[in-house]
Amino acid sequence: MRPSSASLDLLPAAEASHRLGISPASLYSYVSRGLVRSFASPHDPRQRLYAAEDVDALVKRRTRMRRPTVAAETALDWGLPVMETGITQIEDGRLLYRGVDAASLAASATLEEVAALLIGSDLQHAKTPLPAPDGNDAGDFVGRAIRLLSHPAPEPENPAFEASAILRIVASAGTGSAPQDQPLHAHFRDAWKTSLEAGEAIRRALVLCADHELSASAFAVRVAASTGATLRNAVIAGQAALSGPLHGGATEIVRKFFEDRERGNVVEVAKSRPVTGFHHQLYPQGDPRGAALVEGLPLLASDRAITKEIADITGEQPTIDAALVMLERAYSLPRGAAFALFATGRTAGWLAHAIEHRAQGTLIRPRARYVLAEAS
Incomplete structure (x- = not known):
């Protein structure tokens, strides 16, 4: 509040x-x-x-x-509904995947189970090999994910097989190794050589990031899918949109904020200006994803102190962006792990949006109003 x-x-x-x-x-x-x-x-x-x-x-x-x-x-202004979806709903401060509370799902579900729920069908693993990752620097996630997704599918696209392959390809961009026959959170845990406890927190993070209604990246995915683009190319559009600092790229701003405060640098916290990672317009009472992820994390003392200070001054609690960074720092995960988890989890929702919009069969094509530029 x-x-x-x-x-x-x-x-x-x-x-x-x-x-x-x-x-x-x-x-x-x-x-x-x-x-x-x-x-x-x-x-x-x-x-x-x-x-x-x-x-x-x-x-x-x-x-x-x-x-x-x-x-x-003004039809595309922030907050205006522009299309119908049966995938995700934000209502009364809750995030619902196909009518099921996301925070409740995060208690035990895997990302694969949530992806199946969002897409509306079980994922199927194809036996064809995935493209080989070209490095393991989580900080170069977007470029590597786009390169891997740019490899054409080895056979005609089958959504059930492709969805599974794409999720695994995106996960491999964050770890530098292709997932085997194990849940993706276990793949991240083993590739990053962290604890079982951290693996459970990673699982919760992936589920909580799976979708968020018609976010900017989901809209980008739907625009691409509306043209008949492949699922891989639609997800590439989502990756590019997510990377911006007003979307998933906010994790980089949050990390810098935490690191500056940890080093003793003066970074003002004011009532009148929201702190990146501690305010979301869709959740006046606080982001339930952030609360569900932060709960139980062994937070660094400095992160706990900063979170309390912001709460005391502004009344705000961590959003998913801040929670992902605190997860990364709590378990000493690779730098950039927060964004890699965000993008991997959100891929499940992007696939659902792409498949749903294909079924609707409409091209997203707004009109522009031409304005003559003034001479300088």
């Missing part, structure tokens, strides 16, 4: 509902979807207050959508 900030104009529920023209129940729904931020009243902890800027932004959006041309121009 985030405390109010002096920089924010806050509204009581009645006023926020009135401005939006909705009932209080609908307002609570907006909060659970991350569209309106909610804060405890400094005068009465039982009362909730709502960010006026979020409410006003929704009012403007509604006005925009009444004008067809403007609606088309």
